[in-house]
Amino acid sequence: MNEPNAVLRARGLTRTHGQGQSRVLAVDEVSLDVPQGQTLAVTGPSGCGKSTLLHLLGGLERPTGGEVWVAGRRVDTLSERALARLRRRSVGFVFQSFHLVEELSAAENVELPALLAGRSRRQARRRAGLLLDRVGLAERARHLPSQLSGGQRQRVAIARALVNDPLVVLADEPTGNLDSAATLEVLRIFEELRAGGQTLVIVTHDDRVAATADRLISMRDGMFVDDTWLAGAHPRGLGGLIGLEG
Amino acid sequence: MGSLTLVLRLVLADVRRHRAQAALLLLAVTVATATLASGWSLSDVNDALYERTRAATAGPDLVVLSGDTGRAVTSVLRTLADDREVVAHHGPYRVVYADLTTRGSLSSAVVVHGFAEKPAAVNRPLVTSGRWVRPGGTVLERGFATALGVEVGDDVTIAGRTYPVVGIAVTAATSIYPWAAQIGPGGGPSDYSGLAWMTVADARTLASSHDLPVTLAMDLKLRDPAATEAFRHSQHVTGVRVNFHSWQFRAQQDDVILKRSRPILVVGSWLLGLLAVTGVAALAAGRAAEQIRRAGLLKAVGATPGLIAAVLLTEYLALALAGDALGLLIARLALPAVASPTASRLGDPDGPTGAAVVAATVLALAVAALSTLRPTLRAVRTATVTALAAPVQQPRHRPWLTALSALLPTPLLLGLRLTARRPGRAVLQACCTATAVVAMVAVLTQHAQPERGYGLGGSSVLPNLRGEHDRQLLLAVTVLLLALAVVNTVTLTWTTAMEAQANLAIARTLGATPGQVTAGLSVAQLLAGLPGAIAGVPLGQGLLSIFAAPNAVDPPSSWLAGAVLVAVLATAALTALPARLLSRTSVARVLSAETA
Numbered sequence: 001m002n003e004p005n006a007v008l009r010a011r012g013l014t015r016t017h018g019q020g021q022s023r024v025l026a027v028d029e030v031s032l033d034v035p036q037g038q039t040l041a042v043t044g045p046s047g048c049g050k051s052t053l054l055h056l057l058g059g060l061e062r063p064t065g066g067e068v069w070v071a072g073r074r075v076d077t078l079s080e081r082a083l084a085r086l087r088r089r090s091v092g093f094v095f096q097s098f099h100l101v102e103e104l105s106a107a108e109n110v111e112l113p114a115l116l117a118g119r120s121r122r123q124a125r126r127r128a129g130l131l132l133d134r135v136g137l138a139e140r141a142r143h144l145p146s147q148l149s150g151g152q153r154q155r156v157a158i159a160r161a162l163v164n165d166p167l168v169v170l171a172d173e174p175t176g177n178l179d180s181a182a183t184l185e186v187l188r189i190f191e192e193l194r195a196g197g198q199t200l201v202i203v204t205h206d207d208r209v210a211a212t213a214d215r216l217i218s219m220r221d222g223m224f225v226d227d228t229w230l231a232g233a234h235p236r237g238l239g240g241l242i243g244l245e246g
Numbered sequence: 247m248g249s250l251t252l253v254l255r256l257v258l259a260d261v262r263r264h265r266a267q268a269a270l271l272l273l274a275v276t277v278a279t280a281t282l283a284s285g286w287s288l289s290d291v292n293d294a295l296y297e298r299t300r301a302a303t304a305g306p307d308l309v310v311l312s313g314d315t316g317r318a319v320t321s322v323l324r325t326l327a328d329d330r331e332v333v334a335h336h337g338p339y340r341v342v343y344a345d346l347t348t349r350g351s352l353s354s355a356v357v358v359h360g361f362a363e364k365p366a367a368v369n370r371p372l373v374t375s376g377r378w379v380r381p382g383g384t385v386l387e388r389g390f391a392t393a394l395g396v397e398v399g400d401d402v403t404i405a406g407r408t409y410p411v412v413g414i415a416v417t418a419a420t421s422i423y424p425w426a427a428q429i430g431p432g433g434g435p436s437d438y439s440g441l442a443w444m445t446v447a448d449a450r451t452l453a454s455s456h457d458l459p460v461t462l463a464m465d466l467k468l469r470d471p472a473a474t475e476a477f478r479h480s481q482h483v484t485g486v487r488v489n490f491h492s493w494q495f496r497a498q499q500d501d502v503i504l505k506r507s508r509p510i511l512v513v514g515s516w517l518l519g520l521l522a523v524t525g526v527a528a529l530a531a532g533r534a535a536e537q538i539r540r541a542g543l544l545k546a547v548g549a550t551p552g553l554i555a556a557v558l559l560t561e562y563l564a565l566a567l568a569g570d571a572l573g574l575l576i577a578r579l580a581l582p583a584v585a586s587p588t589a590s591r592l593g594d595p596d597g598p599t600g601a602a603v604v605a606a607t608v609l610a611l612a613v614a615a616l617s618t619l620r621p622t623l624r625a626v627r628t629a630t631v632t633a634l635a636a637p638v639q640q641p642r643h644r645p646w647l648t649a650l651s652a653l654l655p656t657p658l659l660l661g662l663r664l665t666a667r668r669p670g671r672a673v674l675q676a677c678c679t680a681t682a683v684v685a686m687v688a689v690l691t692q693h694a695q696p697e698r699g700y701g702l703g704g705s706s707v708l709p710n711l712r713g714e715h716d717r718q719l720l721l722a723v724t725v726l727l728l729a730l731a732v733v734n735t736v737t738l739t740w741t742t743a744m745e746a747q748a749n750l751a752i753a754r755t756l757g758a759t760p761g762q763v764t765a766g767l768s769v770a771q772l773l774a775g776l777p778g779a780i781a782g783v784p785l786g787q788g789l790l791s792i793f794a795a796p797n798a799v800d801p802p803s804s805w806l807a808g809a810v811l812v813a814v815l816a817t818a819a820l821t822a823l824p825a826r827l828l829s830r831t832s833v834a835r836v837l838s839a840e841t842a
Contacts, residue, residue, distance in 0.1 A: 055834040060755060080830075081759040088757020099752050099837060103641040103667060108648050113756040115659060121652040144643055160756070 012066035028222035044219035092161030096173035131159035151182025274522030275569025283577035285511025286602035305418030306465035313433020337464035360449025376413030383412035389423030389590030390440030422590035431459030514723035526617035532741030541625035542633025566614035661769025676778030683782025767825035
């Protein structure tokens with residue numbers, strides 16, 4: 001099924017790790033369309049290939065087989081340099097472990113992608129200020145990551161992911177290291193993003209996070225085993241995924 | 247299992263796991279100690295060679311030289327020989343000043359000593375090839391013959407007359423080649439000269455037939471060989487000018503040819519030691535987190551801080567001592583070539599002296615201690631639980647540097663921030679580059695010096711042995727310094743990149759290209775290397791000024807600027823490869839490893 005306005009598209013996406021007897025099929029010929037503005041949650045047990053899928057969609061890993069398209073452009077054949085530029089402009093990442101630069105303040109972390117994208121320092125600083133304000137951390141802009149709580153760090157990471165107005169934000173277990181209060185803060189931000197039309201792909205174990213999505217995909221052994229459109233008009237069950245429908 | 251066995255097992259296991267690091271420490275200590283031991287031994291080795299030659303040739307305790315000839319001089323010399331402190335003498339004999347030519351083009355000043363065909367009691371030159379003088383033939387001093395490339399059976403032309411070379415010999419009565427003429431004609435200054443012997447009659451004929459300058463000399467053996475100064479002061483010669491050259495003076499004169507060799511080797515060994523510390527410290531700092539975790543594991547299973555310190559230090563100390571032993575062996579093998587650039591003295595050096603062995607061992611231990619003591623103490627002092635968490639020392643926040651870097655293009659932004667993360671590493675890189683430039687400045691300065699050859703009129707047909715020897719030593723030390731600097735630069739880039747791997751992976755996730763990351767890593771080394779390279783020029787000049795001759799010539803500024811440029815470009819080229827390799831690592835893998 002082709003979504004005409006898909007921001008992300010994958011066809012027959014496969015990724016294996018290792019060789020010979022130690023070969024592991026992390027992602028097994030999955031196909032996917034993520035339309036503009038959709039919030040997609042991918043769930044599944046540990047080791048089912050969720051994070052690998054996210055890495056493949058964002059160009060952090062190269063697929064062993066299949067194709068990945070971002071905004072209508074095939075990206076799995078791009079050079080490393082072109083992939084970096086694609087991530088800079090079109091993809092924002094949020095990680096479970098935050099992956100902030102420890103020796104940079106919150107504001108400096110947020111403005112880093114803007115500087116890499118060639119924005120002036122003033123523009124980058126202004127944009128970082130706006131985003132930190134949006135995630136409720138304007139007062140903590142000068143704090144180092146080590147001086148912030150887990151929830152605050154994740155909110156800095158979300159602000160960083162948004163600084164270049166990406167087409168899609170890819171979040172890998174964004175609440176995996178957070179307590180309940182911090183999880184709620186992050187969910188509130190994701191809800192705002194969803195309401196604002198931001199395309200989101202969230203890999204998660206957390207049912208509360210999955211419940212905020214427009215669509216829920218379950219993975220097992222590298223394959224999609226369920227695809228549910230929670231708020232939309234295109235529910236697609238297991239049958240659709242394995243090609244028995246349409 | 248005893249503590250010693252446990253320490254040895256842990257050390258061996260760690261060496262096996264970190265072979266490259268062990269090899270680097272071994273190599274660095276070996277070259278530093280070999281150089282130091284060679285330099286430190288030179289003077290003593292030279293004394294030993296002179297002593298051996300003096301014993302084998304019945305070397306005189308005093309040589310009395312007069313610039314004049316005639317009855318008055320002969321009378322004074324004979325009076326000296328009759329002194330009760332003199333137990334034996336040889337002479338007076340003629341010293342004829344002439345020119346020697348061989349193979350048509352090699353020309354040199356030569357002093358010809360007129361000797362009896364039968365060896366005397368004092369000053370019996372030892373024939374090392376052929377036979378002693380006979381009528382019509384000449385014997386050449388071995389250092390002179392070697393420089394000329396002349397062997398027994400060849401012909402040489404002295405003052406226009408051809409003589410067959412019947413023998414080659416050594417003596418302790420004169421200085422080594424090219425200082426065989428101890429005084430010049432008339433007692434004036436002498437030129438670079440070789441030494442030849444002829445029969446008394448042939449020397450007289452040579453002098454008279456060409457009206458050549460002649461002086462007189464006599465060799466004395468004293469009752470107390472050590473009392474040469476007392477004997478000299480007890481003589482009140484009037485009306486005739488005579489010079490006394492003692493055997494002690496002669497031994498000191500032998501050092502002249504090695505005057506600059508010792509500082510080249512000793513200062514070179516300091517610089518090599520500095521580079522060894524730099525390289526090993528970089529590697530040790532790169533392993534700090536791992537060492538702390540290892541210390542934590544050992545503490546957790548009951549090891550005392552002393553045992554942990556022993557485990558961590560023994561590896562470096564043992565490797566340093568192994569490097570020291572290797573260095574001393576290399577010094578022993580290299581000393582004959584290093585200590586005896588002429589063939590004027592007998593025998594080979596015995597090897598590094600006791601003082602040199604001690605100095606080299608101290609240097610080796612200092613390298614190991616200076617480069618590893620701090621990380622070892624840190625590992626020992628870290629609390630067990632903290633150590634088990636393998637904490638990486640968090641870089642400091644430097645707001646003004648971060649703000650400054652935000653104004654710069656991406657490679658400079660990344661480079662400046664990498665430099666700011668670990669300023670200590672930048673200092674090590676600066677030291678490394680500065681040392682390499684110091685070596686280049688030394689070579690360029692040596693190259694800029696005007697040099698007078700040993701041929702007639704300063705011709706370089708016979709090259710200046712001292713200059714050649716210094717040049718070769720300096721080149722060898724410089725090659726070693728540059729090789730270590732290269733290894734260190736690659737090591738520093740690698741450890742910098744490994745430590746910043748997570749940050750660089752984040753930067754790549756956020757859109758930095760592999761090229762920008764590569765350039766950033768190179769820039770980080772260049773930011774440290776450039777000031778090091780610039781500082782290396784005045785440092786090199788300052789260091790050389792301590793040992794340089796008063797009339798030494800400075801190399802042109804363009805040469806020095808070229809050295810700085812070469813150092814910077816070489817640093818950029820050397821850092822590019824490890825930086826590129828690391829920038830190609832999978833971002834996802836690095837981030838996953840960080841999460842794990």
